[in-house]
Amino acid sequence: MNGGSIMTTAHKLIVITGATGTGKTTVSRYLTETYNIKRVMTHTTRPMRPGEQNGIDYYFETPASMATKHLIEHVTYAGYEYGSSRESLHKAWQKAPFLSIVLDTKGAITYTQTIPNEIVVLFLTIDDPTVLKERLTKRGDDPEMIAKRLNSPEYSRDLALPEELKDVAHVITNNRWEEAKQQIDQFIKDLAWQSIDQH
Numbered sequence: 660m661n662g663g664s665i666m667t668t669a670h671k672l673i674v675i676t677g678a679t680g681t682g683k684t685t686v687s688r689y690l691t692e693t694y695n696i697k698r699v700m701t702h703t704t705r706p707m708r709p710g711e712q713n714g715i716d717y718y719f720e721t722p723a724s725m726a727t728k729h730l731i732e733h734v735t736y737a738g739y740e741y742g743s744s745r746e747s748l749h750k751a752w753q754k755a756p757f758l759s760i761v762l763d764t765k766g767a768i769t770y771t772q773t774i775p776n777e778i779v780v781l782f783l784t785i786d787d788p789t790v791l792k793e794r795l796t797k798r799g800d801d802p803e804m805i806a807k808r809l810n811s812p813e814y815s816r817d818l819a820l821p822e823e824l825k826d827v828a829h830v831i832t833n834n835r836w837e838e839a840k841q842q843i844d845q846f847i848k849d850l851a852w853q854s855i856d857q858h
């Protein structure tokens with residue numbers, strides 16, 4: 660599968676979840692670059708980080724513009740709102756059968772409850788969470804935002820795989836990127852075979 664796009668008519672949404680800094684965005688970028696699996700854009704009211712762009716990383720909203728969106732689920736994470744719409748998902752599915760979306764664990768649970776047959780879940784974790792602060796600093800995040808994030812109840816919650824996802828999530832340990840990449844390649848290979856078997 661390496662380097663190609665997946666040829667099948669079955670559609671699937673790869674839900675990428677886990678705590679901040681565990682590598683969710685890195686994985687979604689890798690899926691796009693290597694397998695042409697694009698990410699469904701979500702909306703947020705949090706300020707843009709250095710290097711982020713509206714419409715590329717998120718749709719950046721104000722609380723007022725956020726309130727006008729038709730979201731199938733929305734959450735508050737470290738003081739800001741985030742939400743995703745079924746409309747964007749269905750629009751994206753018309754263009755490609757395989758997509759990814761990056762969600763907190765609460766959002767991932769909502770998707771497993773609303774469209775269980777159309778999703779697969781990747782839960783990202785790391786053996787030593789103390790390195791996450793360093794990763795976020797290297798990413799260029801504002802130190803105050805890092806502190807706010809790491810002290811949030813959502814961060815602590817998302818470090819552990821929630822009970823509701825235990826039977827469905829594929830756990831990827833991202834201590835070292837080279838090893839994580841191999842786990843993802845295997846996951847995609849299995850997913851492609853499952854899709855072919857269904858036809």
Ligand SMILES: Nc1nc2c(ncn2[C@@H]2O[C@H](COP(=O)(O)OP(=O)(O)O)[C@@H](O)[C@H]2O)c(=O)[nH]1
Nearest residue numbers: 679680701702734736741742743761762763766
């Ligand atoms: N439930 C839900 N979570 C989202 C959505 N968009 C982003 N998130 C999650 O919100 C959390 C915070 O995202 P972000 O501020 O980009 O921080 P990061 O995880 O450090 O990159 C992460 O867990 C994202 O996966 C959404 O539409 N719905």
Ligand SMILES: Nc1ncnc2c1ncn2[C@@H]1O[C@H](COP(=O)(O)OP(=O)(O)O)[C@@H](O)[C@H]1O
Nearest residue numbers: 679680681682683684685794798833834835836
């Ligand atoms: N295995 C790894 N080792 C070291 N740094 C990593 C690894 N995986 C990702 N990173 C880096 O850590 C930072 C956080 O990763 P990111 O994908 O943005 O996490 P998330 O989206 O879960 O918050 C990024 O700068 C990314 O390049």
